[in-house]
Amino acid sequence: MLNAIAADEIATHEINAHEAYNQSQDQRLPRTSPMQAESSFKVACSNCNLRELCLPIGLSTDEMSKLDGMVATRKKVKQGGHLFSSGDPFTTLYAIRTGFFKTCVVSEDGREQVTGFQMAGEIMGLDGIVSDKHNCNAIALEDAEVCVMPFNHVEDLSREIPMLQRHVHKIMSREIVRENGVMMLLANMRAEERLAAFLLNLLQRLHARGYSKSELILRMTREEIGSYLGMKLETVSRTFSKFSDDGIIEVKQKNIRILDHEKLKAIFNASTC
Amino acid sequence: MLNAIAADEIATHEINAHEAYNQSQDQRLPRTSPMQAESSFKVACSNCNLRELCLPIGLSTDEMSKLDGMVATRKKVKQGGHLFSSGDPFTTLYAIRTGFFKTCVVSEDGREQVTGFQMAGEIMGLDGIVSDKHNCNAIALEDAEVCVMPFNHVEDLSREIPMLQRHVHKIMSREIVRENGVMMLLANMRAEERLAAFLLNLLQRLHARGYSKSELILRMTREEIGSYLGMKLETVSRTFSKFSDDGIIEVKQKNIRILDHEKLKAIFNASTC
DNA sequence: CGGACTATTTGATATGCATCAAGAAGTCAT
DNA sequence: ATGACTTCTTGATGCATATCAAATAGTCCG
Numbered sequence: 164m165l166n167a168i169a170a171d172e173i174a175t176h177e178i179n180a181h182e183a184y185n186q187s188q189d190q191r192l193p194r195t196s197p198m199q200a201e202s203s204f205k206v207a208c209s210n211c212n213l214r215e216l217c218l219p220i221g222l223s224t225d226e227m228s229k230l231d232g233m234v235a236t237r238k239k240v241k242q243g244g245h246l247f248s249s250g251d252p253f254t255t256l257y258a259i260r261t262g263f264f265k266t267c268v269v270s271e272d273g274r275e276q277v278t279g280f281q282m283a284g285e286i287m288g289l290d291g292i293v294s295d296k297h298n299c300n301a302i303a304l305e306d307a308e309v310c311v312m313p314f315n316h317v318e319d320l321s322r323e324i325p326m327l328q329r330h331v332h333k334i335m336s337r338e339i340v341r342e343n344g345v346m347m348l349l350a351n352m353r354a355e356e357r358l359a360a361f362l363l364n365l366l367q368r369l370h371a372r373g374y375s376k377s378e379l380i381l382r383m384t385r386e387e388i389g390s391y392l393g394m395k396l397e398t399v400s401r402t403f404s405k406f407s408d409d410g411i412i413e414v415k416q417k418n419i420r421i422l423d424h425e426k427l428k429a430i431f432n433a434s435t436c
Numbered sequence: 437m438l439n440a441i442a443a444d445e446i447a448t449h450e451i452n453a454h455e456a457y458n459q460s461q462d463q464r465l466p467r468t469s470p471m472q473a474e475s476s477f478k479v480a481c482s483n484c485n486l487r488e489l490c491l492p493i494g495l496s497t498d499e500m501s502k503l504d505g506m507v508a509t510r511k512k513v514k515q516g517g518h519l520f521s522s523g524d525p526f527t528t529l530y531a532i533r534t535g536f537f538k539t540c541v542v543s544e545d546g547r548e549q550v551t552g553f554q555m556a557g558e559i560m561g562l563d564g565i566v567s568d569k570h571n572c573n574a575i576a577l578e579d580a581e582v583c584v585m586p587f588n589h590v591e592d593l594s595r596e597i598p599m600l601q602r603h604v605h606k607i608m609s610r611e612i613v614r615e616n617g618v619m620m621l622l623a624n625m626r627a628e629e630r631l632a633a634f635l636l637n638l639l640q641r642l643h644a645r646g647y648s649k650s651e652l653i654l655r656m657t658r659e660e661i662g663s664y665l666g667m668k669l670e671t672v673s674r675t676f677s678k679f680s681d682d683g684i685i686e687v688k689q690k691n692i693r694i695l696d697h698e699k700l701k702a703i704f705n706a707s708t709c
Numbered sequence: 710c711g712g713a714c715t716a717t718t719t720g721a722t723a724t725g726c727a728t729c730a731a732g733a734a735g736t737c738a739t
Numbered sequence: 740a741t742g743a744c745t746t747c748t749t750g751a752t753g754c755a756t757a758t759c760a761a762a763t764a765g766t767c768c769g
Contacts, residue, residue: 268616271705276620290616292609299616318602322595329591335608336565342615343541343563343572347549349622350666354726385747393623395727400748416735416747432544627756658717668757673718689717689765 206260207231208310216284216371217258218312218330226324233320234258234310246287246301246309253291255313259283262307263382266290266299267390277391279341280304280365280383283372286334288314304382349393357392358402359431362412366421376424381417479533480504481583489557489644490531491585491603499597506593507531507583519560519574519582526564528586532556535580536655539563539572540663550664552614553577553638553656556645559607561587577655622666630665631675632704635685639694649697654690 208219209227219227237260240246246257246264264281278299281287291297292314321328348357362379370376381388385396385403392399406412411427413420421427481492482500492500510533513519519530519537537554551572554560564570565587594601621630635652643649654661658669658676665672679685684700686693694700 268620270620270624274620274624276616276623278616278619289609290613293606293613298613318598318605322598322601325591325595328595332591332604332608333566335605335612336562339608339611339615340563340566340571342612342619343549343551346551346615346618346622347541347543347547349619350549350663351543351547384745390623396747397728397749398726400746401726404748657715669717670719670758671756673716674756677718 206237208234211260213258213260213284217310218286218327218334220330221326222324226326229320229324230327233312233316235313235316236311238309238311240303240307240309242303242305242307244303246303246307247291247297248300249297251291251297253288253295253297253314255311256286256288256317257301257309257311259285259287260308260310262309263304264301264307265304265383265387265391266301268299275390277383277387280391282368289335289338304387345391354392354394354398354402355405355430356433357394358388358399358406359427361388361392362419362421363427363431377421379419379421381419479510481507484533486531486533486557490583491559491600491607493603494599495597499599502593502597503600506585506589508586508589509584511582511584513576513580513582515576515578515580517576519576519580520564520570521573522570524564524570526561526568526570526587528584529559529561529590530574530582530584532558532560533581533583535582536577537574537580538577538656538660538664539574541572548663550656550660553664555641562608562611577660618664627665627667627671627675628678628703629706630667631661631672631679632700634661634665635692635694636700636704650694652692652694654692 207228208214208217208230209224211217211219214220214227218233219230222230235255238246238257240262247253249269259281261283264287265277266279266281266287267275267277269275281301287301287309288297290299317331321331348360352360365379365381366376369379383391385399389396389399394402403412403414406427407414409426411421411423411430413422480501481487481490481503482497484490484492487493487500491506492503495503508528511519511530513535520526522542532554534556537560538550539552539554539560540548540550542548554574560574560582561570563572590600590604594604621633625633638652638654639649642652656664658672662669662672667675676685676687679700680687682699684694684696684703686695
C-alpha cells in the first residue's frame, strides 16, 4: 500500500525524455540519445517524446492527432516564476514538457506547505477544477516549458475519446492515491523513513524517464524538501548527513549518489526498529 | 487557502438529509422534518433527498432521470463492515445514502492511516480508478447504505451529459484539494490546531446536511481521530480535555457541544501564539 | 444482571525533532 | 575576481508529543 509513495505506476521505463529533468547541467547522468534543439520544429503530442508518460498514453495515432489540437500553446516559465498562483482563475491544465515544479499552499498566517514536486510528463492544475480557481501555487524550480491545455478542450475531447476520458480520470485518481501516501508518511513516519521514501520516489520517477537509478540532482532546497516532508531544513540536512555517514548515499550539495539502494528501501519499510 | 480544510464548498445549507448522519440515536439534534420509513418506496436519484449534495447536482430533471439508471443497486453495510478493501478489483463508485465511513491505508508493517471520514452524499472509491483496484479500505463506522454506481456507467453518462462530466471532475478535484489541506495540517500544525480544524470541518459538513452548528456526535474513536490527525489517542483525549477546561467545548464521550465557536476558529487560524 | 471487553482519561517520564545560533560553503551579480 | 547573498551544515538546548502505565467509564452479550 505504501508503495503508493515510491511507485508511480508508469509502465514504460526506457523512453527518450532526457531533456525533461536536466536541461544542460549534469552530463554525468546517462544520456542515451543526442539532445535535440527543441522548439526548432513544431512539437505536437503525436511526436512529443513524452507521449508515453503524458496525456496521449494509449491513444491511436488518429486520436492522438485530435489531441494535438488540444494543446493550445506552449509556455515557458523561468526558474522561480509562477505558472499559476492560488486564487487565479482556472481555465487550463498544464503538462510539463521540460523543467521541474513545486506546488504549494500557503495558510493565512503565511506558513507554506509544499504539496508536491512535478516533473516532465506530469499534469498540473487539477486543484483548480473544483472551484474554477487555483488552490495552490505552481512555481518552477528550474527554467521550464509546459503545454497549455484549456480544460474545456480536454473535456470536449474526453467525451469523444473514451480512452482519453479514462486517462484523465486515472491521472486524478493517481493524485488522490499519491496524497494518501503522503498522509501516511506525514502522520506515521520518522524523519529517516520520510527522507528515504522521498528519495526512492524521486529515483523511481526519474528512472521512468530514462535516468540513472543511482544518481540524482535535487532541484529543490532542503527547506522545500522539509516542507514537503513535514520537517525542518536542519533535520533534512542532518538526515542526509546520517545517511552519508552510514554509507547509504553520497551527498555533494544537490547531487545525490545512491550507494546502497537496499538499505534505503529497508529504512523506508522499517518501523521494525 | 487553509479553508480547504474547514470549508467543503457545498452551496445548499438547508436540505432534508437528516437521516443521513444519525439514524435513530440523537433525537436531541434539530430535526426539521419527520423521519420517513425509507426503503418503503423505490429511491431514485431524482427523488433522493441528497440530490443537492450528491452526483445529480445541477442536472435537469431529464438528465436526472438518466442518472437514475446509473445507480445499479443499493447496498447495506453493517457497522464495522468493509465496503471495499485495498486490493479489491475496482468496478464501481459508491455514493453514501446513510451512515458514516472511514477510509484508511495500511502499510506493510501494519500501521494504519485514516485518510478520511465520509458522510451522506459523499462519493467513495475514487482511489480505485488509477490501478483498477482499490488502494484503501472503506469501513462503515455505523450501519450504512450506499448507492452502487458502476464506473463504466458513470463514464458513459459523463460523455452524454457534460454537466455530469464536469461534476465528476469537480468531485475528484475537491478530494485533491482536501488532501492538500490535510497535508498542511499534518506538516505544520500543532495538536490543538489540528483538532480545531477537524471539529470545524465536521461541523461545517454536518451543517450543510441540516445539522446543528453547535453539537455533533463523533462516529469514530479517539484512536481514529488521532490516526487521521497524525497524533496518538492520548493526545486527542488530552486536547479535548484542554478545550473543555478552556470552556470552548463540552465533551461527553462522543457527544461534543460547541460553546465558543469563535475561539475554536481562532485556534485553527492561530499560529500567532 | 454481571462479567469481559473496549474506549477513554489522566499522570509520569522519555525522546525525536524544533529551535536557536554560528560558521562554512556555494552562488550570483557587478 | 570580490562582496553580498542564499543555502547548507553542525552543535547546544528546549519543548511538544509519544510512550508507558493505571484507573475509570462505557458497552456488549450471554
